[in-house]
Amino acid sequence: MKYVFIINPNSRQDGLYTLMEQIKKYFKGKTVIIEKTQSMNHACHIARKYAFKEEEDIHMFACGGDGTLHEIVNGIAGCKHITLSIIPIGTGNDFIKYFDHLDREDFLNFEYYKNPDIISCDLLKVNGEYAINTVSFGFDVHVARHVNDFRKKLPLRGILPYYLGMLSSLRQPISSEFDIQIDCDKIQEHIFSFVVITNGRYYGGGYKPCPKALINDHMLDICLIKDIKRTQIIQLAKIYEKGEHLNYPELAYVTKGNIVSLHTNNQGIYGNLDGEIRLLKNPTIEVEENKIRLCIPRKK
Structure with a gap:
């Protein structure tokens, strides 16, 4: 299993600090790749790069807001070898509110990913964009x-x-x-x-x-x-x-x-x-x- 973190560096600084500390603590000795976005739609291009690597299972983390999540989803839609988690450190994180039994801090706590819930999720398609x-x-x-x-x-x-x-x-x-x-x-x-x-x-x-x-x-x-x-x-x-x-x-x-x-x-x-x-x-x-x-x- 490869762990890929796609991070929007313009996210909340407190969230970025917590995220890096959590990665050091819980992913020591594992294959971890950290990718930082540099421009608009860059997260989609990064995600698409891993979408083509179908020979290995990937746990991908969308680290940012709803915009970062949107881009990553458009890069990996339909990929069976990628499982996506959401790290809500952006200015807007509306999608995770769907899971009303969880707080924002729960998504930042990697202790809770040891026995996670795996859920299939539909997408909306609009003129070719998800x-x-x-x-x-x-x-x-x-x-x-x-x-x-x-x-x-x-x-x-x-x-x-x-x-x-x-x-x-x-x-x-x-x-x-x-x-x-x-x-x-x-x-x-x-x-x-x-x-x-x-x-x-x-x-x-x-x-x-x-x-x-x-x-x-x-x-x-x-x-x-x-x-x-x-x-x-x-x-x-x-x-x-x-x-x-x-x-x-x-x-x-x-x-x-x-x-x-x-x-x-x-x-x-x-x-x-x-x-x-x-x-x-x-x-x-x-x-x-x-x-x-x-x-x-x-x-x-």
């Missing part, structure tokens, strides 16, 4: 674009960048027109504020669009938030964070499906894939079954 957590369109994409800008300019962590991003996004229209089809059914309404397709349960710093989503049920979980006003956004944020919008069918439509298509007449639309912003035309989101083997820590 997402492990969420794909979204609408108001939250505008928020994500502002969040990325704030993180580049200011040393902000946690939920604060998301709140600042939301405030900045309120300067523009909240809702947009979407032509949506779920499997064979066309959605009759066309004006939505949020269009969110999930594999995991949390995104945007802790919001729960699809609180019943499962990462291995081979289905897309879909949340459509209908046209809302600026005066409603604060109230919505509170119930959206708790997943309580399911109690308001006049506000939210939550369902499951296999394929979601957004028809944009070949016009570009911004989408949010695990926090990464992409300009897409006529995006189609589908589920890819059991594309990643996750190694999740188990408490003693």
Whole structure:
């Protein structure tokens, strides 16, 4: 077994220090390779290098935030010889919140990887690119674009960048027109504020669009938030964070499906894939079954 750590050096310094100390303590005498990313999408290229080495089993560790995880997933999707663990030392780590019986510190404790849980995980595929957590369109994409800008300019962590991003996004229209089809059914309404397709349960710093989503049920979980006003956004944020919008069918439509298509007449639309912003035309989101083997820590 080879242990490969792909590390984003721009991660939290306290997390990096803890990680290096843990590696020294628990992997002494084992084959350990540490790879540090140097630029955008570098983690994907590093991961792909090991994806081609099918003759040996690899336990890979994604050390960073959701962006690092997103890149690595796109490098190893479908590889049966690679098992992936997540070391959450980034500015945003929404995907691991799916495992609500574990804290962030549990993922950093290699003692809990001695008898781990091995879980098959589905992926979302969007025009050829994978997402492990969420794909979204609408108001939250505008928020994500502002969040990325704030993180580049200011040393902000946690939920604060998301709140600042939301405030900045309120300067523009909240809702947009979407032509949506779920499997064979066309959605009759066309004006939505949020269009969110999930594999995991949390995104945007802790919001729960699809609180019943499962990462291995081979289905897309879909949340459509209908046209809302600026005066409603604060109230919505509170119930959206708790997943309580399911109690308001006049506000939210939550369902499951296999394929979601957004028809944009070949016009570009911004989408949010695990926090990464992409300009897409006529995006189609589908589920890819059991594309990643996750190694999740188990408490003693």
